[in-house]
Amino acid sequence: MAGQGSLTLCSVCSRIDFASYFRHEIHKHINDSDVLGATEDAVCLGPLSEIYQKSQGCAFCDLVINALNSRWSHLESPNSLSNLATKCWIFSYCCGDNSSSASNHQDKANYIRIATTIGIDPPAPAADIQLLGDDALKLGLSPLFHGRRVASPIFDMTLARKWLDICETHHGPFCETPGRQVKDRVPAPLPTHLLAIDLKEMRICHLPQAARYVALSYTWPSSQHLVLTKASLQDMFQQDALQTRIGELPGTIQDAIHCAKDLCFRYLWIDALCIIQDDDAHKAHHLPQMDHVYGAAVLTIIAAYPVPHSSLDLCKGLPGYRTSRTEEPEERLIREVKGLHLTHPSSNLEEVLKVTRWDKRSWTFQEGLLSRRSLYFTHAQTYFQCSCNVFCEDTNCEDVQRAAFVAPGTTLWNQKCPYALDKYSNSDWGTWWLSRAPFQSFLESLPAYENILGNYTSRNMSDPTDILNAFQGITSVLRLSMQTEFWYGLPERYFDLALTWTLLGPHQRRTAPIRKGQAETSKQRFPSWSWAGWVSQAELDYYFPMAGYRPEIEWFMVNEKSVALRLNTAFWNAKPDLHKHGNKDVAPPEWDYGAFHEIIPRMFARTDSDEWTYPQFLACWTTYAVFEIDGETQSLNGHERLWAQGLNLIIWDKNKVRAGSIMLDKALAFELCKSPRKFEFILIARSKRNNQTLYKSYFDETVYSDRDWCQLNVMLIERIGDVAERVAVGIIHEDAWVGANPEAIFLKLV
Incomplete structure (x- = not known):
C-alpha cells in the first residue's frame, strides 16, 4: 500500500465523525431488492469537481477520488473528474458479521460507502472506504474484515499453509463435499489409473x-x-x-x-x-x-492473470510467487484521517478473475468449479477459496467463521458458498456453486444449470470438438445433484425447458474438421437442437422467464439402428388444471409408434455407452403451424437490449396480428427476412409466465388475452429432406396457435 501522507482535512470532512461510521451503520437505505443507498439526510461531500480540487490537500477527499478511480474506469481522467457536477454522499453499511448474537458488535465491521446518488435509483458510481485492522482495535472493534498492510510483493506461503489448515481442520465435510443437504452429500469419486x-x-x-x-x-x-x-x-x-x-x-x-x-x-x-x-x-x-x-485434489493451484488482446501467453509463472505481480497490493493508497488509517478495499475474487485469460477459457471453467479448494495466484493478490470462505493477503480474514455474513461484492465475498445467506433478505443473492448433494426442487436445480450454461458457453475454446469434452466433469456432478441424464449437454428431466435456450451472439453453427482419406472437410458434429451445436453464448429462462412449464409432446432419442428411447421428462411445479384457466388443447393426437424400428424401456439404455452417447437424431410427434415474419421488431420494454447482436422479431398470424415473438441474430434476421415470408414452427411445450415478464409484451394483448399458461414455447425449424434443423425458439399465444390450424407431424431433428 502507498504511503500515508500528512494531508489535513477540508472544512466538510473535518466535521465528520469517521469513527462512528465504522462502529455503526449510518444513513444507510436498502430497498426490497437489497440494493444499498444513502438516505436523504446523509452527509454530502459536495460535487466531484470540488472533491477533486480539494484532494490535493484533504486526506479524505484524496481517498474518495482514489477509491472511485479504482472502481470506475470512466473517472480515471482528472479532466473528466473536474468537469463532473455529480455530488457525493457518504453512509456506512455492514460488510461482515462474525458475531454469534445481535448484541455483540465487536465482530461486526462496517465500510464507508461513497455514493453518487440519494436512494438506490438509478445505479451510479460508488466506492468503499475501509479501516485498517490495527486501527479497528483502537475503536474497540475486532480487526476482522478490516484491511491489513502487505509487507512484500512476494506472497508469504505461510499464509497459504494456514488457510489450508483452517479449512481442513474447521470446515471438514462442508468443503470436502459441498452442498446444503449434509446427509445427502456424496464425496467426489477418486480418479483411477491416474x-x-x-x-x-x-x-x-x-x-x-x-x-x-x-x-x-x-x-x-x-x-x-x-x-x-x-x-x-x-x-x-x-x-x-x-x-x-x-x-x-x-x-x-x-x-x-x-x-x-x-x-x-x-x-x-x-x-x-x-x-x-x-x-x-x-x-x-x-x-x-x-x-x-x-x-x-486436496487443493488446486490456479494461475490467473490478464493477457493483452492479441498477445502471446508466455506462461511465465504464478504471479507473486517468486516474482512481483503486475499490480501490487501495496499501491493502494493509505491516508491518516483523524488518527485512523483508511484505504479502499481490494476487489473481490470474482472481479479480479474477470480480466484474466484463465476466466475466459472453457477447460478452466470446469476446473475451477469442480475444485473443492483453490489457491489463486492473480495479478492483484493471492486468494484462497473453499466452500465456506475466501481468504486473501490484504484483509484480516483467518478468524471469519463459516456461517459469518459477508456482504455481496466485498473483498471476502464468496460466490461459491452454498451456506451463506444474505443478511437482509435471507436469500443467496449472487451465489452459485456445484452441489454434490441432490437438489430438493426444480427451483434449486434449474438456476444452477442456467448459471453454468451461461458462464460456460461464454468461454473461448481452441478446439471446437471439445465443447462437450470440457463439460463432462460438470455434467458428472449435475447428473447426481439434478438426478437426471444429459443429452448433448441438455438435462433429460427438464428437456422441454432445456430446449428453449437462446443465443446471445451470432447464430453460427459449430463445425469441426473431419478427415476422410487425405482430404479434410468441415462437418457439423453437434445437433442444431443443442447449444453445443452453435458457437455463441447461450442463455436459458432469460429471454422469456418461466414460472413453470407443462410438457405437451413426447421426445425420443434414436440411435444408428433406428432404436428409439422415450425420454423421462417432468412437469415444473404441479400439473396445471388447464380448464380452470380457459386454456386450449394443443397436444398432438395419439399416434402410431410404428415410425420406429423398436422402442426400448428407458432403463435399458446407458447414455455413456457407445450406442447412446451420440444418438442419430431427436424425434417427436408434435404439431406444426405456419406464421409470418417480415423483419419488424417489437420492444420488450428495454429487455431486448441485453441481446446487443439480436433483434426481437414479431411473429404475425394470418390476420397480421402480433401472435408472438422470437429473438434472432441480426445477420440471420436480415437474411431470412429480405421479404415477408412464411415460416414453420413446431410445438415444444406450454409455459407459465414469470412475474418478470408481466411488463414485457410478447404478443398483442388486445387481441390475445394474457392468462396463466397461455404461452406456447415453439421452435422455428428449417426442413432438409426428411429431417429438420432448429433455427431458434420463440413464444406464440395458444389462441393464435389454434387459429393457425396446426397439423400433426413426426419430426426428426438433427
Missing part, C-alpha cells in the same frame, strides 16, 4: 490409491513446451527425469512444482505431464473423470 508428478523423486509415477495430491489449473502457453508423450513416457518415469528437464517447462509449471513442495505435498497433477498427449485411448479414459481429478 499419473502424477512425484515431487520427492521428481519423476512421473502412478498416483498411489487415496494419496493426497495438488492439481494445477492454468492456460497453456502459446509456445511449445515439454509434455508427456508415448515416446517420453518410459524416460519420464526415471528418478530426477523432471529435474534434468526442468528448463523445458513453462514458468507456471515450474512455479507450481515449487509451490506444491512449499505446501508440503508429495504429489502434483498437471494435465500436460500427467495425460499422454498423443495417446487417444489415454485421453479418452481421463477426460470423463475430470470431476474426479479436480474434485478429489
Whole structure:
C-alpha cells in the first residue's frame, strides 16, 4: 500500500465523525431488492469537481477520488473528474458479521460507502472506504474484515499453509463435499489409473490409491513446451527425469512444482505431464473423470492473470510467487484521517478473475468449479477459496467463521458458498456453486444449470470438438445433484425447458474438421437442437422467464439402428388444471409408434455407452403451424437490449396480428427476412409466465388475452429432406396457435 501522507482535512470532512461510521451503520437505505443507498439526510461531500480540487490537500477527499478511480474506469481522467457536477454522499453499511448474537458488535465491521446518488435509483458510481485492522482495535472493534498492510510483493506461503489448515481442520465435510443437504452429500469419486508428478523423486509415477495430491489449473502457453508423450513416457518415469528437464517447462509449471513442495505435498497433477498427449485411448479414459481429478485434489493451484488482446501467453509463472505481480497490493493508497488509517478495499475474487485469460477459457471453467479448494495466484493478490470462505493477503480474514455474513461484492465475498445467506433478505443473492448433494426442487436445480450454461458457453475454446469434452466433469456432478441424464449437454428431466435456450451472439453453427482419406472437410458434429451445436453464448429462462412449464409432446432419442428411447421428462411445479384457466388443447393426437424400428424401456439404455452417447437424431410427434415474419421488431420494454447482436422479431398470424415473438441474430434476421415470408414452427411445450415478464409484451394483448399458461414455447425449424434443423425458439399465444390450424407431424431433428 502507498504511503500515508500528512494531508489535513477540508472544512466538510473535518466535521465528520469517521469513527462512528465504522462502529455503526449510518444513513444507510436498502430497498426490497437489497440494493444499498444513502438516505436523504446523509452527509454530502459536495460535487466531484470540488472533491477533486480539494484532494490535493484533504486526506479524505484524496481517498474518495482514489477509491472511485479504482472502481470506475470512466473517472480515471482528472479532466473528466473536474468537469463532473455529480455530488457525493457518504453512509456506512455492514460488510461482515462474525458475531454469534445481535448484541455483540465487536465482530461486526462496517465500510464507508461513497455514493453518487440519494436512494438506490438509478445505479451510479460508488466506492468503499475501509479501516485498517490495527486501527479497528483502537475503536474497540475486532480487526476482522478490516484491511491489513502487505509487507512484500512476494506472497508469504505461510499464509497459504494456514488457510489450508483452517479449512481442513474447521470446515471438514462442508468443503470436502459441498452442498446444503449434509446427509445427502456424496464425496467426489477418486480418479483411477491416474499419473502424477512425484515431487520427492521428481519423476512421473502412478498416483498411489487415496494419496493426497495438488492439481494445477492454468492456460497453456502459446509456445511449445515439454509434455508427456508415448515416446517420453518410459524416460519420464526415471528418478530426477523432471529435474534434468526442468528448463523445458513453462514458468507456471515450474512455479507450481515449487509451490506444491512449499505446501508440503508429495504429489502434483498437471494435465500436460500427467495425460499422454498423443495417446487417444489415454485421453479418452481421463477426460470423463475430470470431476474426479479436480474434485478429489486436496487443493488446486490456479494461475490467473490478464493477457493483452492479441498477445502471446508466455506462461511465465504464478504471479507473486517468486516474482512481483503486475499490480501490487501495496499501491493502494493509505491516508491518516483523524488518527485512523483508511484505504479502499481490494476487489473481490470474482472481479479480479474477470480480466484474466484463465476466466475466459472453457477447460478452466470446469476446473475451477469442480475444485473443492483453490489457491489463486492473480495479478492483484493471492486468494484462497473453499466452500465456506475466501481468504486473501490484504484483509484480516483467518478468524471469519463459516456461517459469518459477508456482504455481496466485498473483498471476502464468496460466490461459491452454498451456506451463506444474505443478511437482509435471507436469500443467496449472487451465489452459485456445484452441489454434490441432490437438489430438493426444480427451483434449486434449474438456476444452477442456467448459471453454468451461461458462464460456460461464454468461454473461448481452441478446439471446437471439445465443447462437450470440457463439460463432462460438470455434467458428472449435475447428473447426481439434478438426478437426471444429459443429452448433448441438455438435462433429460427438464428437456422441454432445456430446449428453449437462446443465443446471445451470432447464430453460427459449430463445425469441426473431419478427415476422410487425405482430404479434410468441415462437418457439423453437434445437433442444431443443442447449444453445443452453435458457437455463441447461450442463455436459458432469460429471454422469456418461466414460472413453470407443462410438457405437451413426447421426445425420443434414436440411435444408428433406428432404436428409439422415450425420454423421462417432468412437469415444473404441479400439473396445471388447464380448464380452470380457459386454456386450449394443443397436444398432438395419439399416434402410431410404428415410425420406429423398436422402442426400448428407458432403463435399458446407458447414455455413456457407445450406442447412446451420440444418438442419430431427436424425434417427436408434435404439431406444426405456419406464421409470418417480415423483419419488424417489437420492444420488450428495454429487455431486448441485453441481446446487443439480436433483434426481437414479431411473429404475425394470418390476420397480421402480433401472435408472438422470437429473438434472432441480426445477420440471420436480415437474411431470412429480405421479404415477408412464411415460416414453420413446431410445438415444444406450454409455459407459465414469470412475474418478470408481466411488463414485457410478447404478443398483442388486445387481441390475445394474457392468462396463466397461455404461452406456447415453439421452435422455428428449417426442413432438409426428411429431417429438420432448429433455427431458434420463440413464444406464440395458444389462441393464435389454434387459429393457425396446426397439423400433426413426426419430426426428426438433427
